[in-house]
Amino acid sequence: MKDLNVLFAGFGGQGILFAGKVAAYVGLLMNKEISWLPSYGPEMRGGTANCTVCISDEEIGAPNVPNPNVFVVMNLPSFDKFIADVESGGTVVIDSSLIDKKVERDDLNVFYVPASEIAEKNNISGLANIVLVGKLFHEMKFASMEMLDKAIEYCVPKSKEKMLDMNKQAARLGACFA
Amino acid sequence: MAVVFQKPKALTDAVMHYCPGCTHGIVHRLVAEVMDELNIEGRAVGIASVGCSVMCYDYFACDMIQAPHGRAPAVATGVKRAKPDSVVFTYQGDGDLAAIGTAETVHAATRGENITVIFINNAIYGMTGGQMAPTTLPGQITQTTPYGRDVETAGNPIRICEMLATLDGVALAQRVNVNDVKNVRLTKKAIKKAFQNQLDKKGFSIVEVLSTCPTNWGLSPVESLKWLEENMMPYYPLGVYKDWEAQK
Amino acid sequence: MKVLMKGNEALAHAAVSAGCRHFFGYPITPQTEISAYMAKTMPKVGGTYLQAESEIAAINMVLGAAAAGVRAMTSSSSPGISLKAEGISYMAGSDLPALIVNVQRGGPGLGGIQPSQSDYWQATKATGHGDFQILVYAPSTVQEMMDMVGHAFDTAEKYRVPAMILADGMLGQMMEPVTLPEEKTAEASSKPWAACGHDNKREHNVINSLYLTPNKLEDLVLERYARYQKIQETEQMAEEYKMEDAEMMIVAYGASARVARGAIMQAREKGIKVGLVRPISLWPFPVDAVRSNGQKVKDILVVEMNMGQMVDDVRLAVECRTPVHFLGRTGGMIPSPIEVLKKIEELASKSK
DSSP states (O other): OOOEEEEEEEEEOOOOHHHHHHHHHHHHHOOOEEEEOOOOGGTTTTSSEEEEEEEESSSOOSOOOOSSSSSEEEEEHHHHHHGGSSSOOOOOEEETTTTTOOOOOSSSEEEEEEEHHHHHHHTTTTTTHHHHHHHHHHHHSSOHHHHHHHHHHHOOOOGGTHHHHHHHHHHHHHHOOO | OOOOOOOTTOOOOOOOOOOTOOHHHHHHHHHHHHHHHHTTGGGGEEEEEEGGGGHHHHHSSSSSEEEEEHHHHHHHHHHHHHOOEEEEEEEEOOOHHIIIHHHHHHHHHHTTOEEEEEEESEEEEETTTTTTTTOTTTTTBBBTBBBBBHHHHHOOOHHHHHHTSSTTTEEEEEEEEEEHHHHHHHHHHHHHHHHHHHHHHEEEEEEEEOOOOHHHOOOOOOHHHIIIIIIIIHHHHEEEEEETTTOO | OOEEEEEHHHHEEEEEEEEEEEEEEETTOOOHHHHHHHHHHHGGOOOOOEEEESHHHHHHHHHHHHHHHHHHHEOOOOOHHHHHHHHHHHHHTTOOOOOOEEEBOOTTTOOSSSBOTTTTHHHHHSSSSSOOEEEOOOOHHHHHHHHHHHHHHHHHHHOOOOEEEEEEEEHHHOOEEEOOOOOOOSOOOOOOOOOOOTTTTTTEEOOOOOSSSSSHHHHHHHHHHHHHHHHHHHHHOOOEEEHHHHHHHHEEEEEHHHHHHHHHHHHHHTTTTTTEEEEEEEEEHHHHHHHHHHTTTTEEEEEEEESSSSSSHHHHTTTOOOOEEEEETTTTTOOHHHHHHHHHHHHHHHHH
């Protein structure tokens, strides 16, 4: 398997770190080596947030990846900041309801998903992050929907159990979006 | 033969190093007598602070820990949290408790840390040779206030019991004196109460003892007591500033 | 199945598993999760979590608890460790075992909050005033953040010296899958020296670092140094990676060792025979592993997230017989594997 180095980026509060955690659990469930590294500090408190998830067959060296091969992005500042760093041939998943710019590079596989709009329409607003994760894993053909469900089960805390089905639904909506 | 004088069991046989006329010896003895009377030496842990009384770890027969300057209440907190059944007391001077250790003192007090604090206020740094203490009186001459403490530049003295009495965690804040027999008895009573409060889990108890420092005051032992009565007592009135019992 | 945990949480979890029931802290980034975990967990296991009024108070609470004979710890980050220096020196001078965690950030001063290794000197050379050493461990994975804790407590108690885990913001914040350690229920070793009340059954114990007679103090320091000697002989820890055929050796610890490892994989693909010696104990410095491997190679490259604080230790270990080069980033920057790879290639081409 080719290593997946995924950068999730957006605003604090959009569930960027959570989306990364779900992706990391998918890797864990598939018996891969994984790491999850968040940005931290003042930016967690309302500014931009991002996290890097590495999924590999080999032991992971540095968990900070200057050139990710997958980029999931939920706000314009992060889009502008990181789009040039994505490895050539990499995959980009964009919440197009929040970012109206198009990718100018022609060496990337880009998916525009109006994730926030989709979430809102389906009464699961706030779960655009998982819509994007659903789309990502579907397009990467990396993990089955069942695997994704299982990862979500690990990540949704018991105190928020009612969120479980909503998260699963979000992942499906993302995967089905064409 | 009848015994008329006996060293308390809670004091070791070590010869104390204190200067003639210094009241540390009296206060040590009172603390030891209280330990004997309450039968707590076996579970007592004393915290020695930095200053003249640092070597009290050799004088008290209970287990002892020597703390960094000002940190005795924090060290005491660690011991008490680790061994809640132990009886923990600190023995601190004014520089230690009221200057470098103010934060530790105030926060142990406001947490209501269930410890006993013996505070020796002699208005001067003794061990380092007579510098201005946080409790040095206005106009008082010390090595570092050679023209007398000018409150305009050196600030005002601090009244610890009055300050701590405002805190909810404090069970007892009392200022006493050991200048005469009557006051020595009152001091012992206060110290005993401060330990009893701990046994009864009442919280932070502090007994401030006005004390002499003949060597650094440059006075004879007798003159020192007179100076204390005439100068310190008016600025630091004796009394109970807080007592959980009185507030019931 | 393994569980995903943040380095800081893994460390805190391991401390509780190792029988530590007394944690005294003060908030600072990026060690926050350790305190948060302890605040949540200690009340449930009958332990103490106490947020002190300062770093200074926190370390002195650790001193008190350690003096009373229990496993106690504190955690902080670089500026906070400077404040703890006084207490650490007193603990070393009083022969008290305890655990201090430094999740390093960039400095000096308030510095930044991003990962750094700029406290290597402070940890290994002078954690406070006076003639003393403390044990220093540098985990490199979240699993090691976990595994080092019990080892640090055990070794600290064995030799009666304070121990430090020198992590950094990256290791503290990142998540990796870990295998949870076994629970240690009973209080570890018996501590006949502890000041916890003599119960009228023994002479009083005195925990003290004051000795006004110089020859007595000298004797005590010498006795302590005899213990340090023993530690240096028996407690060195290092990991070797691809050193069998290496012509170049990288020496790196903690987070920068991970970066180095990535670069080594890429360099090997290009046919450069480079390996890694990763110090796990920073004090005692793994002189043996660095020396024996360092004398076999043509070049040594030290990679750190500071301005080269470990370089001298490596030079001394190889007695300057092999050239020692340095690559580092500082201020919270993490070197990239590409940067390290470039340096490896540069050195390899020169030595041809």
